[in-house]
């Protein structure tokens with residue numbers, strides 16, 4: 001053995017001169033040799049062998065290279081860079097001041113020879129702080145006490161050796177499974193507590209065994225010189241790079257209902273303190289907030305693409321810094337488990353990413369601790385949590401907190417909140433559900449729980465009669481009956497409408513059923529690593545502001561097909577609208593006919609003084625129609641007056657298509673139509689449909705997307721529509737800095753103000769939306785409507801009043817608002833004719849420079865020579881911004897929109913997305929980022 005070692009290793013040298021020698025430092029190990037000098041009076045430091053099996057970390061091997069005459073495979077140390085070599089030689093203090101350079105493991109046997117071993121340092125000292133969580137005995141020390149590991153590999157061979165990258169290694173017994181340490185210089189610690197974390201043997205072991213399978217990691221960890229010089233693992237060499245906050249201050253994010261008891265049960269977690277400027281990588285301190293980064297799910301440290309693999313190693317527990325392996329995750333990041341950044345997908349092969357994400361989801365350390373989950377106010381046991389998570393329909397993305405569970409129906413929700421899911425019923429978990437579990441105040445109970453207002457509204461909208469009934473029993477399949485009555489009254493989920501309403505109201509639908517958007521509602525949480533997060537956007541605005549047009553445009557832009565049902569409804573709506581427009585034409589025709597008859601009579605009277613002659617004037621004018629069409633016209637006007645126009649469809653298409661055709665082709669109607677600018681009641685879109693009246697009125701008419709877009713009216717259940725979408729990949733590429741998952745999902749909920757009720761009391765059912773998109777029609781400034789008291793009010797003021805009510809509603813406190821100033825195209829026309837000051841709120845609109853109607857709408861020209869419409873838009877935007885600021889002390893985001901333009905709607909919704917993403921990233925940066933990032937926004941111009 002001694003012979004073998006003498007071949008492998010140079011003779012132990014200990015003179016200072018030799019220690020200064022770089023080569024020596026790189027390759028030699030210190031070994032005790034038999035002392036044969038005079039007796040020594042002081043105590044001799046001892047190098048104690050290491051128990052190989054207890055060395056938890058491994059390094060890359062090379063079979064030869066150093067010693068060709070040795071048949072055993074030996075370690076190829078990582079070459080030390082020059083700078084590091086110098087550093088080493090200048091750091092004798094590391095060997096003497098006892099800083100954190102050794103692993104000191106409690107030993108079972110005091111002699112440490114047989115059962116435990118020690119890597120002795122060359123100078124014979126033992127250094128460093130203790131590692132309390134090293135599970136076994138044995139001690140690991142470094143030759144000069146200043147190394148730690150980044151690259152670890154495992155080799156199954158017959159002989160073992162522990163080596164350090166810079167050659168200052170020591171070896172102990174050559175037995176057992178080979179575990180080699182190979183450290184690159186950039187891991188050298190200046191001496192800090194971080195080293196402890198880094199060297200946690202438990203961590204290293206898993207890294208060691210995983211790394212062998214990662215080719216990318218191999219490169220990263222090979223300690224290439226340039227890498228070593230440029231980058232420094234933040235946990236070790238630069239103690240300042242990532243430091244940890246006092247665990248006391250660690251912020252475990254729980255829902256508000258998750259009271260302090262749960263919080264106190266959550267073990268303290270280390271939170272990385274950003275070492276550099278905002279947005280920079282925690283390791284190399286380079287980059288900015290647009291640099292793509294991956295985040296450690298334990299401490300929150302963010303790493304750029306150059307550093308992430310070094311900082312996180314082979315990720316045996318998913319995206320954790322090496323020092324965070326084995327630790328519990330930050331609970332606020334639980335929802336992102338298994339969902340990595342695009343950057344990681346680019347750095348690692350797909351299969352590897354999948355493996356890492358799968359480990360992240362499934363490894364033990366990342367599992368939800370049962371003691372942090374309460375169901376019906378009772379803490380879950382591990383068995384109960386297991387039952388809950390492994391049932392057919394488990395709660396999605398379960399986090400620590402308090403939940404209520406209705407075992408009969410499967411309704412599941414957060415304590416004090418409406419249900420958020422329907423899970424498998426009849427699970428024996430938690431305590432008994434309390435009547436006030438969801439803090440409802442409706443006096444209506446479902447399975448003994450007082451339901452929330454939102455649930456009540458849902459029941460009412462789908463036609464469940466709640467008057468006089470106080471208690472329903474609802475079973476898992478949705479069938480319900482009144483208490484004390486033994487007859488099932490119906491099934492809640494029977495209709496598509498019910499599901500649509502639930503989706504829009506963010507209420508759950510039964511597991512396994514198809515949601516209105518075609519996806520399986522409430523199914524088991526997706527297992528793929530592209531797990532999605534859903535952001536909810538609430539689109540609301542005063543009547544005719546354009547919300548439904550924006551909603552439909554979004555459907556078209558994001559390729560969300562209109563269902564057959566929707567198309568059918570829209571078709572009937574377009575046809576009945578057409579009859580409505582025709583009705584308006586017929587009404588006006590009558591008026592024109594009368595007027596023209598009177599004119600005709602006057603004309604004749606003027607010409608002939610004799611009244612007899614006047615009496616002979618024919619009663620035909622160009623506005624007159626024949627008796628057949630007259631009869632149809634009278635019938636239609638009667639129906640319109642009675643308000644039953646929709647009721648005659650679809651039969652009307654069969655019966656009266658020919659009449660419509662004849663009417664449209666009639667000269668009187670055409671003459672009336674040519675004067676359409678004189679009718680106030682004919683909407684603009686009417687022209688679009690009237691000109692295709694014949695085609696549309698036919699039975700086999702199929703509306704195109706454009707028809708659907710232009711169609712006026714509410715198509716979905718009572719002014720509530722909802723759709724889910726994600727932005728297209730193409731778009732993501734345009735916005736290069738976007739770090740977020742292109743598959744991130746958004747829900748757009750469009751609500752008509754009518755269903756919000758007086759004082760917007762139903763707004764609270766949208767409490768979980770992430771952003772409110774408030775739509776205002778820019779051309780409302782000179783239009784008037786009658787308010788609920790019959791008083792005429794300017795529509796812009798009415799819109800402003802609604803805006804105020806919504807902004808100040810307690811439900812929307814702290815919500816982000818994006819103002820969509822719609823119908824910009826129409827404003828451009830109108831502003832030339834009607835001054836903005838027609839609305840009293842805009843009395844001081846007084847553009848200084850003469851307007852330029854020809855200004856094109858590129859952003860450049862917008863800034864240098866804005867048109868009158870652009871000025872008006874900016875002025876209105878600032879008005880709303882100031883109003884918003886005065887009401888909330890917050891910032892209002894604004895975007896111009898022309899709902900009929902697909903790009904416009906896309907831009908506005910993308911802007912909403914950006915705002916949400918800034919929020920998520922760094923709330924403090926939102927305001928400045930908004931100024932920079934969106935030319936469409938008026939931030940720059942108004943601030």
Ligand SMILES: Nc1nc2c(ncn2[C@@H]2O[C@H](COP(=O)(O)OP(=O)(O)OP(=O)(O)O)[C@@H](O)[C@H]2O)c(=O)[nH]1
Pocket residue numbers: 541542543544545546547548549550683684685709710711712713714752822823824825826897898899900901
């Ligand atoms: N030219 C033009 N017309 C628009 C624009 N946005 C909406 N409209 C038209 O304005 C009218 C009202 O738009 P809607 O989308 O129905 O408005 P709404 O907010 O749904 O109003 P309610 O139907 O009362 O709910 C429709 O005729 C639309 O075609 C726009 O940007 N430009």
Ligand SMILES: [Mg+2]
Pocket residue numbers: 544547548549712713714
């Ligand atoms: Mg509408």
